[in-house]
Amino acid sequence: MSDPLLSVRGFSVVYDVDPPVRAVTDVTLELQRGEILGLAGESGCGKTTLAYGVQRLLKAPAVITSGSVVFHDASGEDIDVNALDPEQMRRFRWDKISMVFQGAMNALNPVATIGAQLEDVFEIHRPSLTRRERRARVAELLEIVRVGAQRGRSYPHELSGGMRQRVMIAMALALRPQLMVMDEPTTALDVLVQREILRQISQLRHEFGFSVVFITHDLPLLLEISDRIAIMREGEIVELDTAENIWTDPRDDYTRTLLSSFPRLTGDKGVVAR
Numbered sequence: 001m002s003d004p005l006l007s008v009r010g011f012s013v014v015y016d017v018d019p020p021v022r023a024v025t026d027v028t029l030e031l032q033r034g035e036i037l038g039l040a041g042e043s044g045c046g047k048t049t050l051a052y053g054v055q056r057l058l059k060a061p062a063v064i065t066s067g068s069v070v071f072h073d074a075s076g077e078d079i080d081v082n083a084l085d086p087e088q089m090r091r092f093r094w095d096k097i098s099m100v101f102q103g104a105m106n107a108l109n110p111v112a113t114i115g116a117q118l119e120d121v122f123e124i125h126r127p128s129l130t131r132r133e134r135r136a137r138v139a140e141l142l143e144i145v146r147v148g149a150q151r152g153r154s155y156p157h158e159l160s161g162g163m164r165q166r167v168m169i170a171m172a173l174a175l176r177p178q179l180m181v182m183d184e185p186t187t188a189l190d191v192l193v194q195r196e197i198l199r200q201i202s203q204l205r206h207e208f209g210f211s212v213v214f215i216t217h218d219l220p221l222l223l224e225i226s227d228r229i230a231i232m233r234e235g236e237i238v239e240l241d242t243a244e245n246i247w248t249d250p251r252d253d254y255t256r257t258l259l260s261s262f263p264r265l266t267g268d269k270g271v272v273a274r
């Protein structure tokens with residue numbers, strides 16, 4: 001049954017430079033509640049522009065030239081993202097969406113403990129919580145992402161890259177968003193750590209019920225983790241289907257070309273259980 005979280009219709013973005021770059025052209029897609037949607041395509045095809053554009057996170061020279069974005073809130077309300085004023089937009093982003101970037105782990109403050117940084121999120125965005133409640137939430141989050149509550153007292157440099165990226169995921173989960181956008185979130189990590197984190201994200205979204213838009217060049221990884229995959233080429237979505245169908249029965253020539261460029265895809269499918 002269809003239960004969309006986000007409906008994007010006819011969405012286009014142009015970078016107003018000379019000559020103009022049509023980065024995203026007439027994209028229409030529906031993201032389902034609780035699903036992991038992979039965005040795949042070679043460098044420069046417009047993945048990041050699309051993912052940031054629908055949250056209105058792009059700055060000049062980017063111009064959204066057409067399209068609508070509707071967020072179907074868990075409360076039942078439909079939010080027309082284009083109609084929000086800047087203050088409403090800011091609150092919407094914090095309450096409903098979170099983002100994890102490549103190298104986000106390096107954005108942690110080196111002179112504050114992990115626990116203090118997580119507590120800050122609650123202090124700012126959930127001011128009604130008592131200190132005790134904040135601490136309990138932080139401990140719980142650190143357990144959820146398997147960093148361990150006792151690590152709250154550690155400074156970022158005392159943790160491995162994988163641990164720090166888990167802390168960033170904890171931070172992204174803190175306010176219980178309905179959508180998590182992950183832009184190459186694990187690219188800087190070694191393959192085993194990457195797998196372990198992805199397996200966990202997949203489990204967490206079942207538990208918490210959020211949807212994920214997962215952006216990466218790594219199509220084999222997307223085939224493992226995604227429910228559906230959108231293949232982008234030169235700003236357009238050329239194919240959008242279940243990971244299964246993209247893997248076994250790709251319809252578009254470009255999808256086939258992209259699949260054949262990954263030698264890893266000749267063997268068995270990987271280990272990330274969806």
Ligand SMILES: Nc1ncnc2c1ncn2[C@@H]1O[C@H](COP(=O)(O)OP(=O)(O)OP(=O)(O)O)[C@@H](O)[C@H]1O
Pocket residue numbers: 015017021022023041042043044045046047048049050060061062217
């Ligand atoms: N600030 C900018 N000014 C002009 N053109 C830009 C700007 N940012 C991106 N572009 C162009 O827009 C197109 C889409 O870029 P985008 O970063 O969205 O692609 P991508 O698929 O996310 O690439 P990557 O995987 O390398 O991040 C590219 O042709 C890029 O050169």
